[in-house]
Amino acid sequence: MSASIAITSTHLRPVDMRKDLPGIADLIEICFASTMDADGREYVRQIRRMALEMRGLGISLGSVRRFSVPIQGYVWLENNRIVGNLTLIPYFKGGKVVYMIANVAVHPEFRRRGIARQMTQQGMNHARDHGAAATWLQVREDNHEASQLYLSLGFIERARRxxxxxxxxxxxxxxxxxxxxxxxxxxxxxxxxxxxxxxxxxxxxxxxxxxxxxxxxxxxxxxxxxxxxxxxxxxxxxxxxxxxxxxxxxxxxxxxxxxxxxxxxxxxxxxxxxxxxxxxxxxxxxxxxxxxxxxxxxxxxxxxxxxxxxxxx
Ligand SMILES: CC(C)(COP(=O)(O)OP(=O)(O)OC[C@H]1O[C@@H](n2cnc3c(N)ncnc32)[C@H](O)[C@@H]1OP(=O)(O)O)[C@@H](O)C(=O)NCCC(=O)NCCS
CATH class of the missing domain: 3.40.630.30 (Gcn5-related N-acetyltransferase (GNAT))
Incomplete structure:
Protein backbone atom coordinates (compact mmCIF):
# COMPACT_ATOMS: atom_id res chain seq x y z
CA MET A 1 0.00 0.00 0.00
CA SER A 2 1.36 3.47 -0.83
CA ALA A 3 1.60 6.36 1.61
CA SER A 4 -1.66 7.96 2.58
CA ILE A 5 -2.91 11.09 0.84
CA ALA A 6 -5.78 12.97 2.46
CA ILE A 7 -8.80 13.23 0.13
CA THR A 8 -10.89 16.32 0.70
CA SER A 9 -13.18 16.35 -2.35
CA THR A 10 -16.75 17.37 -1.62
CA HIS A 11 -17.89 14.91 -4.29
CA LEU A 12 -16.63 11.90 -2.35
CA ARG A 13 -18.52 10.53 0.66
CA PRO A 14 -19.11 7.18 2.41
CA VAL A 15 -21.90 4.98 1.05
CA ASP A 16 -25.27 5.71 2.64
CA MET A 17 -27.11 2.38 2.54
CA ARG A 18 -30.50 4.03 2.95
CA LYS A 19 -30.36 5.93 -0.30
CA ASP A 20 -27.38 4.92 -2.46
CA LEU A 21 -28.14 1.31 -3.37
CA PRO A 22 -30.25 1.92 -6.54
CA GLY A 23 -27.63 4.36 -7.89
CA ILE A 24 -24.82 1.91 -7.13
CA ALA A 25 -26.71 -0.96 -8.83
CA ASP A 26 -27.28 1.19 -11.95
CA LEU A 27 -23.62 2.18 -12.07
CA ILE A 28 -22.32 -1.39 -11.63
CA GLU A 29 -24.65 -2.54 -14.40
CA ILE A 30 -23.42 0.16 -16.78
CA CYS A 31 -19.73 -0.22 -15.99
CA PHE A 32 -19.50 -4.03 -15.91
CA ALA A 33 -22.08 -4.83 -18.62
CA SER A 34 -19.59 -6.53 -20.93
CA THR A 35 -17.97 -8.76 -18.31
CA MET A 36 -20.83 -9.64 -15.98
CA ASP A 37 -21.71 -13.32 -15.53
CA ALA A 38 -24.78 -14.94 -13.94
CA ASP A 39 -23.43 -14.43 -10.41
CA GLY A 40 -22.71 -10.77 -11.20
CA ARG A 41 -26.28 -10.25 -12.44
CA GLU A 42 -27.63 -11.96 -9.34
CA TYR A 43 -25.44 -9.69 -7.21
CA VAL A 44 -26.97 -6.59 -8.84
CA ARG A 45 -30.46 -8.04 -8.31
CA GLN A 46 -29.58 -8.59 -4.67
CA ILE A 47 -28.55 -4.94 -4.29
CA ARG A 48 -31.84 -3.81 -5.85
CA ARG A 49 -33.87 -6.18 -3.66
CA MET A 50 -32.08 -4.90 -0.61
CA ALA A 51 -32.79 -1.29 -1.62
CA LEU A 52 -36.51 -2.08 -1.93
CA GLU A 53 -36.61 -3.92 1.38
CA MET A 54 -34.84 -1.10 3.17
CA ARG A 55 -37.21 1.47 1.73
CA GLY A 56 -40.40 -0.53 2.30
CA LEU A 57 -39.70 -2.01 5.68
CA GLY A 58 -37.34 0.48 7.24
CA ILE A 59 -34.83 -2.34 7.78
CA SER A 60 -32.06 -1.61 10.24
CA LEU A 61 -28.44 -1.77 9.13
CA GLY A 62 -27.82 -4.74 11.43
CA SER A 63 -30.06 -6.98 9.34
CA VAL A 64 -28.20 -5.99 6.19
CA ARG A 65 -25.15 -8.00 7.19
CA ARG A 66 -26.54 -11.26 5.84
CA PHE A 67 -26.42 -9.77 2.32
CA SER A 68 -23.19 -9.21 0.40
CA VAL A 69 -24.34 -5.79 -0.76
CA PRO A 70 -22.06 -2.72 -0.66
CA ILE A 71 -22.42 -1.98 3.04
CA GLN A 72 -19.14 -0.11 3.24
CA GLY A 73 -17.46 1.99 0.63
CA TYR A 74 -17.49 5.34 -1.08
CA VAL A 75 -19.49 7.03 -3.78
CA TRP A 76 -18.64 9.96 -6.00
CA LEU A 77 -21.44 12.42 -6.72
CA GLU A 78 -21.95 14.92 -9.51
CA ASN A 79 -25.09 17.06 -9.14
CA ASN A 80 -26.41 14.61 -6.56
CA ARG A 81 -26.07 11.68 -8.96
CA ILE A 82 -23.81 8.72 -8.18
CA VAL A 83 -21.18 8.51 -10.92
CA GLY A 84 -18.50 6.64 -9.00
CA ASN A 85 -18.47 3.73 -6.56
CA LEU A 86 -16.01 1.67 -4.54
CA THR A 87 -16.99 -1.16 -2.17
CA LEU A 88 -14.90 -2.18 0.85
CA ILE A 89 -15.15 -5.67 2.32
CA PRO A 90 -13.29 -6.41 5.57
CA TYR A 91 -12.05 -9.98 6.19
CA PHE A 92 -10.07 -11.83 8.83
CA LYS A 93 -7.00 -13.46 7.32
CA GLY A 94 -4.66 -15.37 9.61
CA GLY A 95 -5.91 -13.37 12.63
CA LYS A 96 -5.40 -10.02 10.88
CA VAL A 97 -7.89 -7.65 9.28
CA VAL A 98 -7.52 -7.22 5.54
CA TYR A 99 -9.73 -5.23 3.24
CA MET A 100 -10.91 -6.18 -0.21
CA ILE A 101 -11.67 -3.35 -2.63
CA ALA A 102 -14.39 -4.21 -5.15
CA ASN A 103 -16.83 -2.65 -7.63
CA VAL A 104 -14.54 0.25 -8.55
CA ALA A 105 -16.64 1.93 -11.22
CA VAL A 106 -16.88 5.37 -12.81
CA HIS A 107 -19.66 6.34 -15.20
CA PRO A 108 -18.31 6.50 -18.80
CA GLU A 109 -19.16 10.22 -19.07
CA PHE A 110 -16.96 11.06 -16.08
CA ARG A 111 -13.86 9.00 -16.77
CA ARG A 112 -10.27 10.23 -16.98
CA ARG A 113 -10.83 12.95 -14.40
CA GLY A 114 -9.05 11.21 -11.55
CA ILE A 115 -12.25 10.00 -9.85
CA ALA A 116 -11.22 6.33 -9.59
CA ARG A 117 -7.78 7.33 -8.36
CA GLN A 118 -9.24 9.44 -5.54
CA MET A 119 -11.81 6.79 -4.60
CA THR A 120 -9.17 4.05 -4.50
CA GLN A 121 -6.81 6.17 -2.46
CA GLN A 122 -9.68 6.85 -0.07
CA GLY A 123 -10.43 3.12 0.15
CA MET A 124 -6.78 2.45 1.01
CA ASN A 125 -6.82 5.21 3.66
CA HIS A 126 -10.01 3.76 5.13
CA ALA A 127 -8.47 0.26 5.32
CA ARG A 128 -5.32 1.60 6.96
CA ASP A 129 -7.31 3.70 9.45
CA HIS A 130 -9.28 0.56 10.40
CA GLY A 131 -6.15 -1.44 11.18
CA ALA A 132 -5.85 -3.37 7.91
CA ALA A 133 -2.65 -5.36 7.49
CA ALA A 134 -3.16 -5.29 3.71
CA THR A 135 -5.60 -4.23 1.03
CA TRP A 136 -6.44 -6.59 -1.83
CA LEU A 137 -8.37 -6.33 -5.04
CA GLN A 138 -8.99 -8.39 -8.16
CA VAL A 139 -8.65 -7.12 -11.68
CA ARG A 140 -9.08 -8.82 -15.04
CA GLU A 141 -5.88 -9.39 -16.98
CA ASP A 142 -7.31 -7.52 -19.99
CA ASN A 143 -8.36 -4.47 -17.92
CA HIS A 144 -5.26 -2.41 -18.61
CA GLU A 145 -6.78 0.89 -17.47
CA ALA A 146 -7.63 -0.43 -14.02
CA SER A 147 -4.34 -2.38 -13.70
CA GLN A 148 -2.42 0.78 -14.53
CA LEU A 149 -4.33 2.67 -11.84
CA TYR A 150 -3.72 0.05 -9.13
CA LEU A 151 -0.03 -0.38 -9.98
CA SER A 152 0.45 3.39 -9.82
CA LEU A 153 -1.08 3.37 -6.31
CA GLY A 154 1.41 0.75 -5.10
CA PHE A 155 -0.56 -2.50 -5.50
CA ILE A 156 1.58 -5.54 -6.32
CA GLU A 157 0.43 -8.60 -8.29
CA ARG A 158 0.34 -11.63 -5.97
CA ALA A 159 -1.46 -14.26 -8.06
CA ARG A 160 -2.96 -14.75 -11.51
CA ARG A 161 -6.00 -17.02 -11.64
C1 LIG B 1 -11.20 1.66 -14.54
C2 LIG B 1 -12.03 2.90 -14.18
C3 LIG B 1 -12.63 2.71 -12.81
C4 LIG B 1 -11.13 4.13 -14.19
O1 LIG B 1 -11.86 5.26 -13.78
P1 LIG B 1 -11.38 6.77 -14.06
O2 LIG B 1 -12.06 7.64 -13.09
O3 LIG B 1 -11.54 7.06 -15.49
O4 LIG B 1 -9.82 6.67 -13.72
P2 LIG B 1 -8.88 7.89 -13.35
O5 LIG B 1 -9.26 9.08 -14.16
O6 LIG B 1 -8.84 8.05 -11.88
O7 LIG B 1 -7.50 7.35 -13.88
C5 LIG B 1 -6.58 6.76 -13.00
C6 LIG B 1 -5.51 6.05 -13.82
O8 LIG B 1 -6.07 4.91 -14.44
C7 LIG B 1 -5.44 4.71 -15.72
N1 LIG B 1 -6.46 4.86 -16.75
C8 LIG B 1 -7.76 5.15 -16.55
N2 LIG B 1 -8.42 5.12 -17.74
C9 LIG B 1 -7.50 4.85 -18.69
C10 LIG B 1 -7.57 4.67 -20.10
N3 LIG B 1 -8.72 4.80 -20.76
N4 LIG B 1 -6.44 4.37 -20.74
C11 LIG B 1 -5.28 4.21 -20.08
N5 LIG B 1 -5.16 4.36 -18.73
C12 LIG B 1 -6.25 4.66 -18.05
C13 LIG B 1 -4.37 5.75 -15.84
O9 LIG B 1 -3.20 5.21 -15.28
C14 LIG B 1 -4.91 6.83 -14.94
O10 LIG B 1 -3.89 7.65 -14.44
P3 LIG B 1 -3.45 8.99 -15.24
O11 LIG B 1 -4.73 9.72 -15.51
O12 LIG B 1 -2.54 9.64 -14.28
O13 LIG B 1 -2.82 8.49 -16.51
C15 LIG B 1 -13.18 3.13 -15.23
O14 LIG B 1 -12.60 3.10 -16.52
C16 LIG B 1 -14.30 2.11 -15.17
O15 LIG B 1 -15.30 2.30 -14.45
N6 LIG B 1 -14.16 1.02 -15.94
C17 LIG B 1 -15.21 -0.05 -15.96
C18 LIG B 1 -15.27 -0.80 -14.64
C19 LIG B 1 -13.93 -1.39 -14.27
O16 LIG B 1 -13.26 -2.02 -15.09
N7 LIG B 1 -13.54 -1.25 -12.98
C20 LIG B 1 -12.32 -1.78 -12.45
C21 LIG B 1 -12.58 -3.12 -11.86
S1 LIG B 1 -11.11 -3.82 -11.19
Missing amino acids: TTWTFDPSAQPAAPMLPQVTIRRRTANDWHFQRRWLLEIYPPEISWNLPFNVDRLRPGFWREFLRWMNGERQEAWSAWLADRYLGAAVWEPGNVITDVIWLATNPLEEDLAAQALLAYSHRVLSPRRPVTINFPAGFAAKGIQSAGFRAHNT
Whole structure:
Protein backbone atom coordinates (compact mmCIF):
# COMPACT_ATOMS: atom_id res chain seq x y z
CA MET A 1 0.00 0.00 0.00
CA SER A 2 1.36 3.47 -0.83
CA ALA A 3 1.60 6.36 1.61
CA SER A 4 -1.66 7.96 2.58
CA ILE A 5 -2.91 11.09 0.84
CA ALA A 6 -5.78 12.97 2.46
CA ILE A 7 -8.80 13.23 0.13
CA THR A 8 -10.89 16.32 0.70
CA SER A 9 -13.18 16.35 -2.35
CA THR A 10 -16.75 17.37 -1.62
CA HIS A 11 -17.89 14.91 -4.29
CA LEU A 12 -16.63 11.90 -2.35
CA ARG A 13 -18.52 10.53 0.66
CA PRO A 14 -19.11 7.18 2.41
CA VAL A 15 -21.90 4.98 1.05
CA ASP A 16 -25.27 5.71 2.64
CA MET A 17 -27.11 2.38 2.54
CA ARG A 18 -30.50 4.03 2.95
CA LYS A 19 -30.36 5.93 -0.30
CA ASP A 20 -27.38 4.92 -2.46
CA LEU A 21 -28.14 1.31 -3.37
CA PRO A 22 -30.25 1.92 -6.54
CA GLY A 23 -27.63 4.36 -7.89
CA ILE A 24 -24.82 1.91 -7.13
CA ALA A 25 -26.71 -0.96 -8.83
CA ASP A 26 -27.28 1.19 -11.95
CA LEU A 27 -23.62 2.18 -12.07
CA ILE A 28 -22.32 -1.39 -11.63
CA GLU A 29 -24.65 -2.54 -14.40
CA ILE A 30 -23.42 0.16 -16.78
CA CYS A 31 -19.73 -0.22 -15.99
CA PHE A 32 -19.50 -4.03 -15.91
CA ALA A 33 -22.08 -4.83 -18.62
CA SER A 34 -19.59 -6.53 -20.93
CA THR A 35 -17.97 -8.76 -18.31
CA MET A 36 -20.83 -9.64 -15.98
CA ASP A 37 -21.71 -13.32 -15.53
CA ALA A 38 -24.78 -14.94 -13.94
CA ASP A 39 -23.43 -14.43 -10.41
CA GLY A 40 -22.71 -10.77 -11.20
CA ARG A 41 -26.28 -10.25 -12.44
CA GLU A 42 -27.63 -11.96 -9.34
CA TYR A 43 -25.44 -9.69 -7.21
CA VAL A 44 -26.97 -6.59 -8.84
CA ARG A 45 -30.46 -8.04 -8.31
CA GLN A 46 -29.58 -8.59 -4.67
CA ILE A 47 -28.55 -4.94 -4.29
CA ARG A 48 -31.84 -3.81 -5.85
CA ARG A 49 -33.87 -6.18 -3.66
CA MET A 50 -32.08 -4.90 -0.61
CA ALA A 51 -32.79 -1.29 -1.62
CA LEU A 52 -36.51 -2.08 -1.93
CA GLU A 53 -36.61 -3.92 1.38
CA MET A 54 -34.84 -1.10 3.17
CA ARG A 55 -37.21 1.47 1.73
CA GLY A 56 -40.40 -0.53 2.30
CA LEU A 57 -39.70 -2.01 5.68
CA GLY A 58 -37.34 0.48 7.24
CA ILE A 59 -34.83 -2.34 7.78
CA SER A 60 -32.06 -1.61 10.24
CA LEU A 61 -28.44 -1.77 9.13
CA GLY A 62 -27.82 -4.74 11.43
CA SER A 63 -30.06 -6.98 9.34
CA VAL A 64 -28.20 -5.99 6.19
CA ARG A 65 -25.15 -8.00 7.19
CA ARG A 66 -26.54 -11.26 5.84
CA PHE A 67 -26.42 -9.77 2.32
CA SER A 68 -23.19 -9.21 0.40
CA VAL A 69 -24.34 -5.79 -0.76
CA PRO A 70 -22.06 -2.72 -0.66
CA ILE A 71 -22.42 -1.98 3.04
CA GLN A 72 -19.14 -0.11 3.24
CA GLY A 73 -17.46 1.99 0.63
CA TYR A 74 -17.49 5.34 -1.08
CA VAL A 75 -19.49 7.03 -3.78
CA TRP A 76 -18.64 9.96 -6.00
CA LEU A 77 -21.44 12.42 -6.72
CA GLU A 78 -21.95 14.92 -9.51
CA ASN A 79 -25.09 17.06 -9.14
CA ASN A 80 -26.41 14.61 -6.56
CA ARG A 81 -26.07 11.68 -8.96
CA ILE A 82 -23.81 8.72 -8.18
CA VAL A 83 -21.18 8.51 -10.92
CA GLY A 84 -18.50 6.64 -9.00
CA ASN A 85 -18.47 3.73 -6.56
CA LEU A 86 -16.01 1.67 -4.54
CA THR A 87 -16.99 -1.16 -2.17
CA LEU A 88 -14.90 -2.18 0.85
CA ILE A 89 -15.15 -5.67 2.32
CA PRO A 90 -13.29 -6.41 5.57
CA TYR A 91 -12.05 -9.98 6.19
CA PHE A 92 -10.07 -11.83 8.83
CA LYS A 93 -7.00 -13.46 7.32
CA GLY A 94 -4.66 -15.37 9.61
CA GLY A 95 -5.91 -13.37 12.63
CA LYS A 96 -5.40 -10.02 10.88
CA VAL A 97 -7.89 -7.65 9.28
CA VAL A 98 -7.52 -7.22 5.54
CA TYR A 99 -9.73 -5.23 3.24
CA MET A 100 -10.91 -6.18 -0.21
CA ILE A 101 -11.67 -3.35 -2.63
CA ALA A 102 -14.39 -4.21 -5.15
CA ASN A 103 -16.83 -2.65 -7.63
CA VAL A 104 -14.54 0.25 -8.55
CA ALA A 105 -16.64 1.93 -11.22
CA VAL A 106 -16.88 5.37 -12.81
CA HIS A 107 -19.66 6.34 -15.20
CA PRO A 108 -18.31 6.50 -18.80
CA GLU A 109 -19.16 10.22 -19.07
CA PHE A 110 -16.96 11.06 -16.08
CA ARG A 111 -13.86 9.00 -16.77
CA ARG A 112 -10.27 10.23 -16.98
CA ARG A 113 -10.83 12.95 -14.40
CA GLY A 114 -9.05 11.21 -11.55
CA ILE A 115 -12.25 10.00 -9.85
CA ALA A 116 -11.22 6.33 -9.59
CA ARG A 117 -7.78 7.33 -8.36
CA GLN A 118 -9.24 9.44 -5.54
CA MET A 119 -11.81 6.79 -4.60
CA THR A 120 -9.17 4.05 -4.50
CA GLN A 121 -6.81 6.17 -2.46
CA GLN A 122 -9.68 6.85 -0.07
CA GLY A 123 -10.43 3.12 0.15
CA MET A 124 -6.78 2.45 1.01
CA ASN A 125 -6.82 5.21 3.66
CA HIS A 126 -10.01 3.76 5.13
CA ALA A 127 -8.47 0.26 5.32
CA ARG A 128 -5.32 1.60 6.96
CA ASP A 129 -7.31 3.70 9.45
CA HIS A 130 -9.28 0.56 10.40
CA GLY A 131 -6.15 -1.44 11.18
CA ALA A 132 -5.85 -3.37 7.91
CA ALA A 133 -2.65 -5.36 7.49
CA ALA A 134 -3.16 -5.29 3.71
CA THR A 135 -5.60 -4.23 1.03
CA TRP A 136 -6.44 -6.59 -1.83
CA LEU A 137 -8.37 -6.33 -5.04
CA GLN A 138 -8.99 -8.39 -8.16
CA VAL A 139 -8.65 -7.12 -11.68
CA ARG A 140 -9.08 -8.82 -15.04
CA GLU A 141 -5.88 -9.39 -16.98
CA ASP A 142 -7.31 -7.52 -19.99
CA ASN A 143 -8.36 -4.47 -17.92
CA HIS A 144 -5.26 -2.41 -18.61
CA GLU A 145 -6.78 0.89 -17.47
CA ALA A 146 -7.63 -0.43 -14.02
CA SER A 147 -4.34 -2.38 -13.70
CA GLN A 148 -2.42 0.78 -14.53
CA LEU A 149 -4.33 2.67 -11.84
CA TYR A 150 -3.72 0.05 -9.13
CA LEU A 151 -0.03 -0.38 -9.98
CA SER A 152 0.45 3.39 -9.82
CA LEU A 153 -1.08 3.37 -6.31
CA GLY A 154 1.41 0.75 -5.10
CA PHE A 155 -0.56 -2.50 -5.50
CA ILE A 156 1.58 -5.54 -6.32
CA GLU A 157 0.43 -8.60 -8.29
CA ARG A 158 0.34 -11.63 -5.97
CA ALA A 159 -1.46 -14.26 -8.06
CA ARG A 160 -2.96 -14.75 -11.51
CA ARG A 161 -6.00 -17.02 -11.64
CA THR A 162 -8.46 -18.08 -14.31
CA THR A 163 -12.15 -18.63 -13.61
CA TRP A 164 -13.50 -21.38 -15.85
CA THR A 165 -17.22 -21.98 -16.32
CA PHE A 166 -19.33 -24.82 -17.66
CA ASP A 167 -23.09 -25.02 -18.03
CA PRO A 168 -24.19 -28.68 -18.03
CA SER A 169 -27.69 -27.79 -19.21
CA ALA A 170 -26.43 -25.86 -22.25
CA GLN A 171 -23.25 -27.60 -23.34
CA PRO A 172 -22.83 -31.13 -24.65
CA ALA A 173 -20.92 -33.69 -22.64
CA ALA A 174 -17.24 -33.92 -23.50
CA PRO A 175 -16.09 -37.42 -24.49
CA MET A 176 -14.66 -39.50 -21.66
CA LEU A 177 -11.05 -40.63 -21.98
CA PRO A 178 -11.06 -44.43 -22.44
CA GLN A 179 -7.58 -44.90 -20.98
CA VAL A 180 -8.53 -43.20 -17.69
CA THR A 181 -10.56 -44.88 -14.96
CA ILE A 182 -12.85 -42.71 -12.85
CA ARG A 183 -13.82 -43.98 -9.39
CA ARG A 184 -15.45 -42.68 -6.30
CA ARG A 185 -12.79 -40.78 -4.33
CA THR A 186 -11.64 -42.77 -1.26
CA ALA A 187 -9.73 -42.04 1.95
CA ASN A 188 -6.60 -43.54 0.36
CA ASP A 189 -6.63 -40.80 -2.29
CA TRP A 190 -6.60 -38.01 0.27
CA HIS A 191 -2.82 -37.82 0.85
CA PHE A 192 -2.10 -36.66 -2.71
CA GLN A 193 -5.40 -34.89 -3.22
CA ARG A 194 -4.75 -32.73 -0.15
CA ARG A 195 -1.18 -31.97 -1.19
CA TRP A 196 -2.25 -30.86 -4.68
CA LEU A 197 -5.23 -28.90 -3.37
CA LEU A 198 -2.92 -26.89 -1.11
CA GLU A 199 -0.59 -26.18 -4.02
CA ILE A 200 -3.44 -25.11 -6.30
CA TYR A 201 -5.31 -23.11 -3.64
CA PRO A 202 -2.51 -21.71 -1.45
CA PRO A 203 -3.43 -19.63 1.64
CA GLU A 204 -2.43 -16.50 -0.26
CA ILE A 205 -5.52 -16.77 -2.46
CA SER A 206 -7.78 -19.29 -0.71
CA TRP A 207 -8.78 -16.93 2.12
CA ASN A 208 -10.83 -15.06 -0.46
CA LEU A 209 -12.52 -18.20 -1.85
CA PRO A 210 -15.12 -20.47 -0.25
CA PHE A 211 -12.29 -23.01 0.12
CA ASN A 212 -11.61 -25.07 3.21
CA VAL A 213 -9.40 -28.07 2.70
CA ASP A 214 -10.79 -29.90 5.74
CA ARG A 215 -14.29 -29.69 4.32
CA LEU A 216 -13.11 -31.69 1.29
CA ARG A 217 -11.60 -34.51 3.35
CA PRO A 218 -13.11 -37.98 2.75
CA GLY A 219 -14.16 -40.36 5.50
CA PHE A 220 -17.18 -41.72 7.25
CA TRP A 221 -17.39 -39.07 9.98
CA ARG A 222 -16.90 -36.21 7.52
CA GLU A 223 -19.72 -37.57 5.40
CA PHE A 224 -21.89 -38.12 8.44
CA LEU A 225 -21.30 -34.51 9.55
CA ARG A 226 -22.09 -33.23 6.08
CA TRP A 227 -25.28 -35.27 6.07
CA MET A 228 -26.22 -33.91 9.53
CA ASN A 229 -25.64 -30.34 8.35
CA GLY A 230 -27.52 -30.87 5.10
CA GLU A 231 -24.37 -30.14 3.07
CA ARG A 232 -23.93 -31.72 -0.33
CA GLN A 233 -20.72 -32.81 -1.97
CA GLU A 234 -19.63 -35.17 -4.76
CA ALA A 235 -16.04 -36.35 -5.16
CA TRP A 236 -14.38 -38.53 -7.77
CA SER A 237 -10.82 -39.62 -8.59
CA ALA A 238 -9.03 -40.42 -11.84
CA TRP A 239 -6.49 -43.20 -12.43
CA LEU A 240 -4.26 -44.02 -15.38
CA ALA A 241 -3.64 -47.73 -14.72
CA ASP A 242 -2.11 -47.58 -11.20
CA ARG A 243 -1.09 -43.95 -11.47
CA TYR A 244 -3.18 -41.48 -9.46
CA LEU A 245 -4.12 -38.48 -11.62
CA GLY A 246 -6.13 -36.49 -9.13
CA ALA A 247 -9.57 -35.72 -7.78
CA ALA A 248 -12.47 -33.34 -8.28
CA VAL A 249 -14.93 -32.24 -5.62
CA TRP A 250 -18.23 -30.61 -6.50
CA GLU A 251 -20.00 -28.36 -3.98
CA PRO A 252 -23.05 -26.13 -4.33
CA GLY A 253 -22.17 -22.43 -4.59
CA ASN A 254 -23.84 -19.56 -2.74
CA VAL A 255 -25.37 -17.79 -5.69
CA ILE A 256 -26.09 -19.12 -9.19
CA THR A 257 -23.07 -21.28 -9.97
CA ASP A 258 -21.63 -24.30 -8.18
CA VAL A 259 -17.95 -24.97 -7.62
CA ILE A 260 -15.47 -27.72 -8.50
CA TRP A 261 -12.22 -27.94 -6.50
CA LEU A 262 -9.71 -29.63 -8.74
CA ALA A 263 -6.59 -31.41 -7.45
CA THR A 264 -4.45 -32.48 -10.40
CA ASN A 265 -1.20 -34.42 -10.47
CA PRO A 266 1.32 -31.74 -11.60
CA LEU A 267 3.01 -34.25 -13.94
CA GLU A 268 -0.27 -34.98 -15.76
CA GLU A 269 -2.33 -31.88 -15.16
CA ASP A 270 -3.96 -31.64 -18.60
CA LEU A 271 -4.88 -35.32 -18.75
CA ALA A 272 -6.13 -35.26 -15.15
CA ALA A 273 -8.20 -32.10 -15.66
CA GLN A 274 -9.73 -33.36 -18.90
CA ALA A 275 -10.62 -36.79 -17.49
CA LEU A 276 -12.04 -35.48 -14.21
CA LEU A 277 -14.03 -32.70 -15.83
CA ALA A 278 -15.37 -34.75 -18.73
CA TYR A 279 -16.81 -37.01 -16.05
CA SER A 280 -18.27 -34.03 -14.18
CA HIS A 281 -20.97 -33.71 -16.82
CA ARG A 282 -22.26 -37.17 -15.92
CA VAL A 283 -22.29 -36.34 -12.21
CA LEU A 284 -23.72 -32.85 -12.48
CA SER A 285 -26.14 -32.82 -15.38
CA PRO A 286 -28.69 -31.26 -15.35
CA ARG A 287 -27.48 -29.21 -12.43
CA ARG A 288 -26.50 -25.55 -12.32
CA PRO A 289 -23.50 -24.03 -14.08
CA VAL A 290 -20.21 -24.77 -12.41
CA THR A 291 -17.01 -22.72 -12.01
CA ILE A 292 -13.39 -23.60 -11.35
CA ASN A 293 -10.81 -21.19 -10.02
CA PHE A 294 -7.37 -22.36 -11.17
CA PRO A 295 -3.86 -20.89 -11.51
CA ALA A 296 -3.73 -19.07 -14.87
CA GLY A 297 -1.93 -20.99 -17.60
CA PHE A 298 -2.12 -24.37 -15.82
CA ALA A 299 -4.08 -27.33 -17.22
CA ALA A 300 -5.75 -24.91 -19.64
CA LYS A 301 -5.75 -27.39 -22.53
CA GLY A 302 -7.28 -30.14 -20.41
CA ILE A 303 -9.94 -27.90 -18.86
CA GLN A 304 -10.89 -26.52 -22.28
CA SER A 305 -11.05 -30.00 -23.83
CA ALA A 306 -13.67 -30.90 -21.21
CA GLY A 307 -15.90 -28.08 -22.51
CA PHE A 308 -15.12 -25.39 -19.93
CA ARG A 309 -14.72 -21.79 -21.09
CA ALA A 310 -12.33 -19.26 -19.58
CA HIS A 311 -14.58 -16.61 -18.07
CA ASN A 312 -11.76 -14.34 -16.93
CA THR A 313 -8.15 -14.20 -15.82
C1 LIG B 1 -11.20 1.66 -14.54
C2 LIG B 1 -12.03 2.90 -14.18
C3 LIG B 1 -12.63 2.71 -12.81
C4 LIG B 1 -11.13 4.13 -14.19
O1 LIG B 1 -11.86 5.26 -13.78
P1 LIG B 1 -11.38 6.77 -14.06
O2 LIG B 1 -12.06 7.64 -13.09
O3 LIG B 1 -11.54 7.06 -15.49
O4 LIG B 1 -9.82 6.67 -13.72
P2 LIG B 1 -8.88 7.89 -13.35
O5 LIG B 1 -9.26 9.08 -14.16
O6 LIG B 1 -8.84 8.05 -11.88
O7 LIG B 1 -7.50 7.35 -13.88
C5 LIG B 1 -6.58 6.76 -13.00
C6 LIG B 1 -5.51 6.05 -13.82
O8 LIG B 1 -6.07 4.91 -14.44
C7 LIG B 1 -5.44 4.71 -15.72
N1 LIG B 1 -6.46 4.86 -16.75
C8 LIG B 1 -7.76 5.15 -16.55
N2 LIG B 1 -8.42 5.12 -17.74
C9 LIG B 1 -7.50 4.85 -18.69
C10 LIG B 1 -7.57 4.67 -20.10
N3 LIG B 1 -8.72 4.80 -20.76
N4 LIG B 1 -6.44 4.37 -20.74
C11 LIG B 1 -5.28 4.21 -20.08
N5 LIG B 1 -5.16 4.36 -18.73
C12 LIG B 1 -6.25 4.66 -18.05
C13 LIG B 1 -4.37 5.75 -15.84
O9 LIG B 1 -3.20 5.21 -15.28
C14 LIG B 1 -4.91 6.83 -14.94
O10 LIG B 1 -3.89 7.65 -14.44
P3 LIG B 1 -3.45 8.99 -15.24
O11 LIG B 1 -4.73 9.72 -15.51
O12 LIG B 1 -2.54 9.64 -14.28
O13 LIG B 1 -2.82 8.49 -16.51
C15 LIG B 1 -13.18 3.13 -15.23
O14 LIG B 1 -12.60 3.10 -16.52
C16 LIG B 1 -14.30 2.11 -15.17
O15 LIG B 1 -15.30 2.30 -14.45
N6 LIG B 1 -14.16 1.02 -15.94
C17 LIG B 1 -15.21 -0.05 -15.96
C18 LIG B 1 -15.27 -0.80 -14.64
C19 LIG B 1 -13.93 -1.39 -14.27
O16 LIG B 1 -13.26 -2.02 -15.09
N7 LIG B 1 -13.54 -1.25 -12.98
C20 LIG B 1 -12.32 -1.78 -12.45
C21 LIG B 1 -12.58 -3.12 -11.86
S1 LIG B 1 -11.11 -3.82 -11.19
